């Protein structure tokens with residue numbers, strides 16, 4: 379339709395994408411076969427049927443199990459290339475890929491295999507598809523502070539090719555404060571900072587991400603809206619929120635897309651962006667999500683333009699590069 383071509387034609391950046399969450403069931407089977415790994419599903423349909431979640435942890439258990447088929451740098455390369463091709467079709471011209479090294483190193487997969495596979499796909503995506511990208515290395519917050527420090531040490535040889543660190547996995551019970559020292563160490567190494575906060579966790583976790591981690595972005599941030607002072611502060615500081623509406627629906631952060639607060643966020647002056655989070659698990663890539671929120675919340679074209687602009691100004695691109703995309 380007219381609207382679909384408007385959305386795909388709008389240049390967009392994706393700021394909140396777990397690359398392991400882009401692993402589609404078809405590729406999962408292919409990699410399982412390639413690597414001689416058995417998976418607990420008989421068919422692609424069976425895999426998709428298992429993607430019925432009632433909260434974040436429910437999803438994470440299945441997501442970490444799915445990542446078990448990833449073994450070699452070729453696997454990471456192929457997964458990322460599949461994402462880039464799909465994102466290019468939706469008009470994504472810049473993508474900031476989160477990856478979870480601990481999900482792999484804890485299974486004995488060398489850090490080098492993970493990152494070199496991703497970096498080679500990023501290079502190929504730029505030359506073949508014209509998509510620029512950068513890497514955000516995420517620490518798993520259900521693991522220890524020491525484990526996060528070990529991960530930062532493993533990344534030492536690649537720090538010039540890692541733009542930022544992030545914080546993901548099970549939120550409640552693992553507050554940002556647990557990672558204050560490792561985020562300070564990452565910052566001292568010149569890395570930029572983001573963290574998941576306020577997806578399932580309370581507004582206090584968003585305050586902690588700001589004050590104790592000193593993040594430049596908040597991933598999700600939905601529950602910040604429960605606190606008027608926090609909402610006003612995020613707006614005043616121009617803090618980017620990387621919101622993931624379809625993820626919020628699938629993980630029951632919202633009960634219906636018609637109750638999604640994306641337009642309320644924009645109305646409160648928050649710098650919200652729209653992202654896919656784990657598109658293979660949540661049933662949609664970026665254009666699907668723009669379309670879904672437009673339909674569910676009655677967003678106007680100017681709102682979609684605003685969201686797309688926010689995705690560049692909120693990116694980790696150097697200011698002049700981001701401005702050139704507007």
Ligand code: ES4
Nearest residue numbers: 396546547574625655656
């Ligand atoms: C995630 Cl939606 C979400 N939240 C927290 N951690 C994650 N890892 C992958 N997707």
Ligand code: ZN
Nearest residue numbers: 546574597655
């Ligand atoms: Zn996420």
